[in-house]
Amino acid sequence: xxxxxxxxxxxxxxxxxxxxxxxxxxxxxxxxxxxxxxxxxxxxxxxxxxxxxxxxxxxxxxxxxxxxxxxxxxxxxxxxxxxxxxxxxxxxxxxxxxxxxxxxxxxxxxxxxxxxxxxxxxxxxxxxxxxxxxxxxxxxxxxxxxxxxxxxxxxxxxxxxxxxxxxxxxxxxxxxxxxxxxxxxxxxxxxxxxxxxxxxxxxxxxxxxxxxxxxxxxxxxxxxxxxxxxxxxxxxxxxxxxxxxxxxxxxxxxxxxxxxxxxxxxxxxxxxxxxxxxxxxxxxxxxxxxxxxxxxxxxxxxxxxxxxxxxxxxxxxxxxxxxxxxxxxxxxxxxxxxxxxxxxxxxxxxxx
Amino acid sequence: xxxxxxxxxxxxxxxxxxxxxxxxxxxxxxxxxxxxxxxxxxxxxxxxxxxxxxxxxxxxxxxxxxxxxxxxxxxxxxxxxxxxxxxxxxxxxxxxxxxxxxxxxxxxxxxxxxxxxxxxxxxxxxxxxxxxxxxxxxxxxxxxxxxxxxxxxxxxxxxxxxxxxxxxxxxxxxxxxxxxxxxxxxxxxxxxxxxxxxxxxxxxxxxxxxxxxxxxxxxxxxxxxxxxxxxxxxxxxxxxxxxxxxxxxxxxxxxxxxxxxxxxxxxxxxxxxxxxxxxxxxxxxxxxxxxxxxxxxxxxxxxxxxxxxxxxxxxxxxxxxxxxx
Ligand code: SF4
Ligand code: SF4
Ligand code: SF4
Ligand code: SF4
Ligand code: SF4
Numbered sequence: 001x002x003x004x005x006x007x008x009x010x011x012x013x014x015x016x017x018x019x020x021x022x023x024x025x026x027x028x029x030x031x032x033x034x035x036x037x038x039x040x041x042x043x044x045x046x047x048x049x050x051x052x053x054x055x056x057x058x059x060x061x062x063x064x065x066x067x068x069x070x071x072x073x074x075x076x077x078x079x080x081x082x083x084x085x086x087x088x089x090x091x092x093x094x095x096x097x098x099x100x101x102x103x104x105x106x107x108x109x110x111x112x113x114x115x116x117x118x119x120x121x122x123x124x125x126x127x128x129x130x131x132x133x134x135x136x137x138x139x140x141x142x143x144x145x146x147x148x149x150x151x152x153x154x155x156x157x158x159x160x161x162x163x164x165x166x167x168x169x170x171x172x173x174x175x176x177x178x179x180x181x182x183x184x185x186x187x188x189x190x191x192x193x194x195x196x197x198x199x200x201x202x203x204x205x206x207x208x209x210x211x212x213x214x215x216x217x218x219x220x221x222x223x224x225x226x227x228x229x230x231x232x233x234x235x236x237x238x239x240x241x242x243x244x245x246x247x248x249x250x251x252x253x254x255x256x257x258x259x260x261x262x263x264x265x266x267x268x269x270x271x272x273x274x275x276x277x278x279x280x281x282x283x284x285x286x287x288x289x290x291x292x293x294x295x296x297x298x299x300x301x302x303x304x305x306x307x308x309x310x311x312x313x314x315x316x317x318x319x320x321x322x323x324x325x326x327x328x329x330x331x332x333x334x335x336x337x338x339x340x341x342x343x344x345x346x347x348x349x350x351x352x
Numbered sequence: 353x354x355x356x357x358x359x360x361x362x363x364x365x366x367x368x369x370x371x372x373x374x375x376x377x378x379x380x381x382x383x384x385x386x387x388x389x390x391x392x393x394x395x396x397x398x399x400x401x402x403x404x405x406x407x408x409x410x411x412x413x414x415x416x417x418x419x420x421x422x423x424x425x426x427x428x429x430x431x432x433x434x435x436x437x438x439x440x441x442x443x444x445x446x447x448x449x450x451x452x453x454x455x456x457x458x459x460x461x462x463x464x465x466x467x468x469x470x471x472x473x474x475x476x477x478x479x480x481x482x483x484x485x486x487x488x489x490x491x492x493x494x495x496x497x498x499x500x501x502x503x504x505x506x507x508x509x510x511x512x513x514x515x516x517x518x519x520x521x522x523x524x525x526x527x528x529x530x531x532x533x534x535x536x537x538x539x540x541x542x543x544x545x546x547x548x549x550x551x552x553x554x555x556x557x558x559x560x561x562x563x564x565x566x567x568x569x570x571x572x573x574x575x576x577x578x579x580x581x582x583x584x585x586x587x588x589x590x591x592x593x594x595x596x597x598x599x600x601x602x603x604x605x606x607x608x609x610x611x612x613x614x615x616x617x618x619x620x621x622x623x624x625x626x627x628x629x630x631x632x633x634x635x636x637x638x639x640x641x642x643x644x645x646x647x648x649x650x651x652x653x654x655x656x657x658x659x660x661x662x663x664x665x666x667x668x669x670x671x672x673x674x675x676x677x
Contacts, residue, residue: 031561031626057626058563067563068593142476143383217479239418244388246412248567250625266591277592283566284417285583299418330472333567333623335387335408 001183002173002197009193010051010170011044014096016189017182018042021131022091024063026050032057032331035095052165054141055099055325059256063095064130065109067253069122069276071263076270088125094182096133101146101323103134103158105256108323111316112259122276131182134159135170138212143326145218145339150319153212164205171197171205220339222311222320224346229312232350238307239300241341244334247299249280251328251336252306257314257321260286281305307341355400359528362457364394366429372455373424375400377431378408380481384495385468388413390425400431402530404491405484407465407510409619411439415448415576429455433462433530435512437521438650439573439615445655446613448576458521461529464505464513466491467622471508475501511631512618522651555600558628562599564592568630569606571623574613581605607633612641612658615650 005013017023018040025038027048033056038044050056073084106127113120114127136154137144146152156162160179164171172194174180187194252258262279265272279286282302288294296302314321322338329337354360366372379389379399386406389399390413410430419425432440437458443449463486472478475493482495490502506514521527569575569582581589582602590602607614616638621631641647645658 029561030557031628034561068595142472142479243390244408244413246409246416246567246570246623248570248623249563249565250567250623253563253565254625262592264585264588264592266588266593275591275593277594280565283583299416329383331625333409333571333619333625335381335383335385337382340382 001180001187002171002202003183003187003194004166004197004201005170005172005193005195007168007170010049011046012191012193013186014038014044015040016186016192017094017096020185021094024060024093024095026056026060026097034058035060035063035097049097051097051135051170053139054137054144055102055327056097057327057331058254059102059105059325059327060095060098060132061102061105061109061256063093064106064126065113065123065259066126067278071122071274071276074272074274088121090125092129092131093126094131094133096135097163098132098134098159099137099325100134100153100155100157100159100162101144101151101325102256103132104151104155104319104323105158105325106132107158108257108314108316108321109259111314120276129178131160131178132158133161133163133172133179133182135163136165136209136212138165138208138215140212140216141326141330143218143329143339144216144324145220145326146324147213147216148218148220148222149322149324151323152209153216154209164208166201166204166208169201171201173197173205218326218339220342221346222342225311225342228346228348228350229308230350232345232348233304233308235348235350237345237348238304239298241344242300242303242336245282245299245303245332245336246334247282247284247302248333249278249282250331250333252280252282253278254327254331256325256327257310257323281309307345310338311342354398355402356528359457360397362526362528363391363397363400363429366455367391367394367397372427372429375429375431375457376410376413377457378402378406378410380406381408382481383468384471384475384478384481392424402431402459403484404464404486405466405468405471405481407468409571409573409622411436411443411573411617412571412619415443415573417578420576420578426453427455428453429457431457431459432521432524433459433465434518434521435462435516435615435617437523438518439617440650441522441653441655442613442615442650443573444653445650446574446657448574451653456521456524456526458524458527459530460520460527462516462519463530464509464516466508467510469627471503474503474507510618511621512616515616515635523653556596559599559603560596561626562594562603562628563626564594564599564602565625567623567625568603568620568628571619572610573617573619574610574615575606581609603633607637610634611637612645612647613649614638 018038023038024035026035027045033050075082113123140153156175160176161174174183260279261276263276265274310322311320363375375391377400378386380401381387386408388408388410391397478495480496482493485492489505492500492502494500591598614634616634618631647658
């Protein structure tokens with residue numbers, strides 16, 4: 001199904017969507033933006049809604065793959081140990097305004113968290129029935145390079161609905177059964193502001209897609225990379241590449257496809273909570289063993305892990321696990337540039 | 353553009369004579385921002401860059417885990433702006449580094465550096481690392497495929513620079529002038545920490561947004577503990593879970609561990625990927641230390657931390673005689 005909505009009516013559409021499901025939208029928050037829940041009673045934030053310019057700094061990953069997910073509570077009382085399962089979240093989640101790179105990011109998350117190694121219950125219940133309504137990027141951000149990693153500013157992979165900004169209106173097109181169902185339900189609401197698409201809006205849509213593709217500012221040639229990574233693992237180059245890195249979690253926590261987690265017990269007195277928390281391979285204590293042994297004692301080795309995850313181990317369906325959102329580049333406190341690193345790895349040719 | 357010829361020669365000589373094993377300083381990044389660069393060979397000196405846009409957290413690499421492990425990094429020469437010599441003083445007073453391991457190349461006549469975030473916001477279409485010229489009270493930015501743009505200095509200066517009252521290195525082994533231009537007068541700078549009327553609510557809003565990426569800690573040249581309390585699992589002082597409570601505890605511990613040591617360099621704020629106003633916290637702490645103890649970190653390489661000295665006349669100290677047994 002295709003439909004068009006006037007820009008000034010987007011608020012009405014969101015109000016209808018919020019009545020039906022648990023709705024999350026990207027808003028400015030003083031820190032570059034993130035997805036927040038929007039209740040039906042809430043006024044739609046007019047200026048804060050991030051549908052025009054570039055992506056929210058914090059990707060929508062955290063809505064479905066929470067940074068902190070309580071798994072169960074436990075208690076020890078007079079020698080009795082009891083466990084309280086925490087009921088999974090039931091509501092269907094609709095994410096409105098997902099950028100195409102972030103949509104593809106969910107496919108990378110799915111491949112691990114719903115993959116053949118088992119299912120992460122917290123993620124599975126949040127992801128179940130979720131609807132990702134994408135918004136194309138008319139103005140890609142300063143470090144975007146989605147077109148180099150198999151994506152596109154109006155790419156559809158991983159999304160259920162794609163919205164294209166036509167200036168005075170949004171053009172909506174469903175891409176999956178879930179998206180179709182959601183769009184039909186919105187159209188069927190008594191106060192629905194949707195109008196049917198027509199050949200003219202279709203044409204403007206195609207033009208917008210073409211134009212945006214040309215505006216993606218950065219490019220990298222990944223063609224030669226895989227062959228180099230095949231032999232570069234033990235190369236000394238990684239310590240050099242990581243020289244400016246301070247080993248923080250900014251790049252991995254802002255990455256729409258980083259999905260490492262740790263499971264920890266937070267205990268107070270006789271009660272505790274087992275939680276799943278994000279982890280980062282850039283942290284020193286990442287996978288450090290109980291006896292103290294650290295399999296990646298040097299920063300270069302941790303950088304290598306991230307790099308191989310993005311371009312080799314995490315790759316699936318022939319696409320890298322990096323979706324080219326550029327966040328890790330723009331927001332790295334040390335000016336480490338992933339594209340520059342890819343080029344330097346390729347240039348090195350790997351170990352002789 | 354790289355560094356002036358005389359400085360270039362000096363750095364190459366240091367390396368080729370073996371007087372130092374490496375040189376640490378700022379270089380141009382891929383985008384409109386600087387990055388730290390470690391030169392181990394005379395040829396690698398080419399990459400250094402002293403444009404006001406090439407501001408990078410250089411000193412954190414003196415005390416990083418790699419630096420501690422790596423003997424091939426000592427002795428090291430450091431290109432240091434005046435405020436960075438203040439941080440070096442603090443590191444020396446804590447004996448985090450030793451004076452004889454360090455060759456300080458002070459950069460004199462500093463008029464401040466550019467905050468790349470402010471620049472990006474101002475010129476979102478900017479790509480690559482632009483040329484920057486200083487003309488009186490403006491920066492002239494010449495980016496790839498762009499007409500030169502003049503922006504008033506005070507719109508782009510890093511926050512720490514607009515509160516800075518030192519324009520010459522506090523100490524050095526060698527010094528080089530950055531520019532012919534007259535240094536900014538301290539009078540023009542605003543030193544007062546920004547107070548916040550909303551008080552606690554304001555900070556709760558800020559801490560709530562923290563994603564606990566630890567970049568503020570990792571970026572701090574003074575956060576060099578090998579075993580950081582914030583990483584501890586047993587006992588777990590601050591749970592990894594993000595919540596207002598845990599984020600607040602994290603931030604308060606971080607700031608308190610820096611009280612009297614922090615030089616308000618602002619690297620924590622620069623590092624924060626979600627723009628928490630951490631320099632405001634740092635300045636508040638600095639102000640308290642000055643008012644309570646008359647202490648100012650980083651001005652005395654032999655200085656002792658106010659918390660580590662005993663003064664019987666401490667107005668808030670315990671009066672042992674009065675207390676009796
Ligand atoms: S690459 Fe940058 S963001 Fe990532 S850990 Fe290193 S310093 Fe932090
Ligand atoms: S690695 Fe960087 S550019 Fe790639 S998806 Fe992650 S944050 Fe985006
Ligand atoms: S990388 Fe592509 S899809 Fe992602 S925000 Fe940039 S332009 Fe949009
Ligand atoms: S301002 Fe921040 S980074 Fe600088 S010394 Fe203080 S706490 Fe550390
Ligand atoms: S850098 Fe910012 S987001 Fe990261 S832990 Fe520090 S305050 Fe939180």
